[in-house]
Amino acid sequence: MKTEKSKFELVKEEWVSEFALANQSRGMQRLARKELTPEHYIGFMEQLYLQVRENASLQAHMALKLRGDQRKILKKFLGHAISEVGHEDLILDDLRTMGVDVERVKTQLPIPAVLNNVTFPFYAIHQMNPLVYLGHIFQLELMPTTSGGAYMNLLESIGVPRAAMTFIDEHSIVDIAHNKLMADYLEVLVQSQEDLDAVVYGAKVGTKLYFKMIDDCFDWVDAGKPSWGLSHEELAKTTSKIWEVAA
Numbered sequence: 001m002k003t004e005k006s007k008f009e010l011v012k013e014e015w016v017s018e019f020a021l022a023n024q025s026r027g028m029q030r031l032a033r034k035e036l037t038p039e040h041y042i043g044f045m046e047q048l049y050l051q052v053r054e055n056a057s058l059q060a061h062m063a064l065k066l067r068g069d070q071r072k073i074l075k076k077f078l079g080h081a082i083s084e085v086g087h088e089d090l091i092l093d094d095l096r097t098m099g100v101d102v103e104r105v106k107t108q109l110p111i112p113a114v115l116n117n118v119t120f121p122f123y124a125i126h127q128m129n130p131l132v133y134l135g136h137i138f139q140l141e142l143m144p145t146t147s148g149g150a151y152m153n154l155l156e157s158i159g160v161p162r163a164a165m166t167f168i169d170e171h172s173i174v175d176i177a178h179n180k181l182m183a184d185y186l187e188v189l190v191q192s193q194e195d196l197d198a199v200v201y202g203a204k205v206g207t208k209l210y211f212k213m214i215d216d217c218f219d220w221v222d223a224g225k226p227s228w229g230l231s232h233e234e235l236a237k238t239t240s241k242i243w244e245v246a247a
């Protein structure tokens, strides 16, 4: 592959158009029109917790797939995965600030759109070209550094206090360094047009799935947060078993 541009720039060029579309998605339009309340933010964060707590482990799965010269990135890659451990606790802090009983959050079941965002990366790593997974985390790292500040302004406009946005705020800063890591991974791992196509595909699908999750979380709140016919008391007793199997 001969090009003047870095691999990071090549992927970003393809991703930005998908991301621009995503920012016009149904949920984002509702946010821009102030048709949402802090309850929608709470519902989204409750569900997002279930996705974010899988990120570090998923990245460790990807490490297993690195072969030959790809192992040059292993130290950085695993260091990055370790740095993601516990980021879900920022979500719990934000939810506490919003007055939520976070113990209930830990035992809830994910809506299908959350499972899509957990199973897609897992499937990409194990059943597809693992570089598709790299596209998925490219999206997760680029989104907060590109638009985290704008999202916080929109959330403030619907009544969410800044003190309850530490997860987004931290990531709009921390992920600047993670973008640099992504650039390093891409230089080593993308060696052909096919490799590049795999990363771009993962970044675009990951973007679609993430914003579909936002739409569906807001719908879930509108529907009164249905919990699969189980009461919270029943969920506390049973979901750990369901979730262990599911995840």
Ligand SMILES: [Fe+2]
Pocket (backbone or CB within 6 Å): 084, 087, 171
């Ligand atoms: Fe993170």
Ligand SMILES: [Fe+2]
Pocket (backbone or CB within 6 Å): 084, 140, 141, 174, 175, 178
């Ligand atoms: Fe990150």
